[in-house]
Amino acid sequence: MTRLLVFGTFLALVALVLHLRYVRATRLPRPYSLVVDVVLVVMWALALIGIGSGELFDPAWARIPAFVGLSWLAVVLYLVLGTLLVGLATFAIRIAAAARGRDSVATRRRVTRVGSAVVAAASVAAVGYGLVEAAHPRITDTTIALDRLPDEFAGLRIALVSDVHAGPSRGRDFVQKIVDDVNAQAPDVVVLDGDLIDGTVELVGSDLEPLRQLSAPLGVFGVSGNHEFYADDGGKWLDLWSSLGVTVLRNERATVSRGGQDIDIVGINDATAPAPYEPDLAAALEGRDPERFSLLLAHQPLQAEEASEMGVDMQVSGHTHAGQIWPLRYLVPLQQPSVEGLDRIGNTTLYTTRGAGAWGPPVRVAAPPEIAMLRLVSS
Numbered sequence: 001m002t003r004l005l006v007f008g009t010f011l012a013l014v015a016l017v018l019h020l021r022y023v024r025a026t027r028l029p030r031p032y033s034l035v036v037d038v039v040l041v042v043m044w045a046l047a048l049i050g051i052g053s054g055e056l057f058d059p060a061w062a063r064i065p066a067f068v069g070l071s072w073l074a075v076v077l078y079l080v081l082g083t084l085l086v087g088l089a090t091f092a093i094r095i096a097a098a099a100r101g102r103d104s105v106a107t108r109r110r111v112t113r114v115g116s117a118v119v120a121a122a123s124v125a126a127v128g129y130g131l132v133e134a135a136h137p138r139i140t141d142t143t144i145a146l147d148r149l150p151d152e153f154a155g156l157r158i159a160l161v162s163d164v165h166a167g168p169s170r171g172r173d174f175v176q177k178i179v180d181d182v183n184a185q186a187p188d189v190v191v192l193d194g195d196l197i198d199g200t201v202e203l204v205g206s207d208l209e210p211l212r213q214l215s216a217p218l219g220v221f222g223v224s225g226n227h228e229f230y231a232d233d234g235g236k237w238l239d240l241w242s243s244l245g246v247t248v249l250r251n252e253r254a255t256v257s258r259g260g261q262d263i264d265i266v267g268i269n270d271a272t273a274p275a276p277y278e279p280d281l282a283a284a285l286e287g288r289d290p291e292r293f294s295l296l297l298a299h300q301p302l303q304a305e306e307a308s309e310m311g312v313d314m315q316v317s318g319h320t321h322a323g324q325i326w327p328l329r330y331l332v333p334l335q336q337p338s339v340e341g342l343d344r345i346g347n348t349t350l351y352t353t354r355g356a357g358a359w360g361p362p363v364r365v366a367a368p369p370e371i372a373m374l375r376l377v378s379s
Contacts, residue, residue, distance in 0.1 A: 043068075047073055050067070054168045055203070059167060067362060071363060082122065093107055133369070134369055142341070142372065147313075150261040155377065156376040157376075163193075163225070163354075167207060192211070193299055193317060193318045194319070219254070223298065226271075226272045226300075249268070253265060268284055285311075285312075296348075311347070314349045354368065
């Protein structure tokens, strides 16, 4: 509830700024000004429902208003960015006019009106595109050459799914579509790399029921992300995954065999998991044959730095969403060593998926969702 109050206050201040910019500064006449103000208030309320959906509010009734309200947050992002650009333009006009000793009030007012209209239209158009993009995770195919991969595992196909974020705005039907798409690829291994949900087991747990249908000859493995611990005890979520047939690796490893050869699939908890669920790669690797190829499941790319130090051959991660909504991708490198795709962190090969879903706004702009199909080959 505290988080909802904080967000509500912040969003109210943002709505006030938008009112000042798009109603007062443009001198929007009635009844249009009234319509804009009503939209701001209604969307503020729907956004609060979206933020609380899955944790405080039951998605059974909240999902549709949450979908609208969370989508509005993406519109707000672009409106704010656009407002800054229009403000910079009018400021430049004011400085230039002052240098020439001219009055720029009329020009600045005209630029504000036209610029605000363009920004509003572009924001709605961008988010409309992003809603369509986010609804259709695409299958991507990547071949990865690895030095120590046994020949018997050459051609191994891994389906990597991360960041579904089921609950607030997308539910069981979305999870079912992902499961159907994965099974259609007939992978050898399925990896669920965390952040499958947003919400509590009580309110969102049933949305993951389709995971029971996942099938792969060498197994379905999963590790926690950071969101499993936000609204509930993450251990309860991992227990639920186990009941759905997922082999959950909680700072553990499993050995899989093919053609008489073995590799280790290692899994650790998220980097930010609270006690008693802190990640412990040393415990997961303890007692293993260091000559055996290892594949690490870790939600955040930054966990590859420790993996490299401890001799892990390959890591698969999610978490970044590749920024999810442009231009946020340019902020990702402030926290993570990789934004998306194939990378090298020290001695460890890293693949970071953009994720299959979306957090917060069910919107993807210039960061399309993916179900990553990885084909491992010997180099």
